[in-house]
Amino acid sequence: MSVTLDGPDFVAPTVTAVSFAPAGPFSLAASSRFLECFTPASHQRAADELLRLAFPADDGTSVVAATVRQDPGTGGGPGMVRAECTVDPGAPAPAEAATAGAAADQVVRAQLARILSLDVDGTGFPALAADPVVAGLMADHPGLRPVCFHSPYEAAAWAVIGNRIRMTQAAAIKAGIARRHGPRVHLAGRTLHAFPTPAVLRTVRHVPGLTDVKIQRLHSLAEAALDGQLDAARLRALPADHALAELRALPGIGPFSAELVLIRGAGHPDVFPRHEPRVHRAVAAAYGLGAPAAADVARLADVADGWRPYRSWVATLLRVRAQDTPRTG
Template sequence: MTTIDQVTWLDVPVQGPFDLTASARFLEGFAPAARADAAASPGELRLAFPVAPSWRPVGVLVKQAGPNGPVRMAVHGDPSDVDNAAAAARRILSLDVDGTGFAAVGARDPVVGDLQARYPGLRPVAFHSPYEAACFAIIGHRIRMNQAATIKRNLARELGSSVDVHGVVLPSFPPPAVLRAVPMVPMVSEVKSDRLKAIAEAAEAGRLDAAELRSIPVAEALTRLRTLPGIGEFSSELVLLRGAAHPDGFPDAETRLHEEMRRVYPVATKAELSEVADGWRPFRTWVSVLFRVRREELVGN
């Protein structure tokens, strides 16, 4: 277990509605990161992950007394990692985005307005990093999401560090150097092991930097991601939208989202779906997540 004595408290600026308890509930139901011990009580969330560019393990406790109230976080980590860990935690919770204009999307589109009323203050909760998202995409190829989530958690326990985050011990996914060093990544096929090592190498080389991926046009970022072994159309969207937490991308390959949209909009083709989503700018990812949350509630997939 990694015990980090250095703790730094920070006030987190929040622009627009935000409910940390809703985020914690979302995380508990998000199979790739589902973890019952992440939220010790309402208004608290604990995270543990290797933080770029050092890739040392860090822990973050996030606290909010009530919906739309002030947010604070305690960063457990090497002092040189604090700023990067805080930035990562803000990205994970979509707190690095000004959400004051999100309500206007619902005002323009009553379907979105109904979703916002159903899930007040819920913002997308992302993977800890594009690196972890890409690893999950590789692990999950041709198996069920719950199976992939179990393998990802077991890799964290076997190869990662356990971090004491304000009194709760959480596993942290193995950093890139660890995946590269093992002769073969356990619990996956030889092909997946080779691809995971390639993802780890790309992460160390800075090719999976969240800020960089979000700074370039979406189409360019997706094309760049698809040059990585095992990363195709669906996976590249996962890495960009749910790994780098890009707030404004429409998932062209997310068929379940498309099915849910067709249930409430008089559209059929992918082009028509994309045209509807254009009305959600600059929060297309945020609205897409609300659709998927509702589908999970109603259908279970």
């Protein structure tokens, strides 16, 4: 793998390789197709079937560049997922530099697994096929698990950027922030721009297309990330209601955004989104409940109880189906 990270703030990168044996169905190809349709990712599938990722690490200062591939499956099971990664630790102090190499594998493994939902035991997921609706979703999207934002920090930043503007406009602004303030990564024949680390984002004073209020909120989120308030493991360890309440206390994060950060940022596998109308319409349609039922969140949550402990996963599949099905009327 050929990787180069440009920029004066990034020195002494560490190269590491990690692998994952998926527990339950998993398809990296399905993940790549999902990212193609996920506007914030701005992902373009490569002919070589490698998934290329560049992102700020959970430690708040490092940057990770990774190429990910999946071996062919054997015996009907999913193939091993393998990633070659470069971890650039930023500008560590001398005492930190000595341990950077040893920590790189752990940094990459945990975060990359979470991004691809490989940190969740999915062996029980096929049992949900007893529900004909879920069985149909699995058949339409075999091996698809939620592909998460790189971190709760990046999910929260997206929520602030995208508030009250079109998704395509928000994606262009987010990509512009990455180009101007994030590291440029040359990765296996392609150039990617990672979103800036929290330490960098809190110094940004002007972003074309963003109001001063939104920039101030991004600064607050960067500080929250550096303070550990957006730590994925901590958020997932909390009762979901408590985690959502904490997230709603952050500037610019409302009920919808809090769910986005917990489900698609921290990778929580078992939360039913109570503030995502498109999922609600999809549930009502899939279960033949009638259009008015889409406004009855309590009733929909009762339906979703049958998806435990993978409510986030099934909601994602319903969201993908809704995205693939043009609305009429």
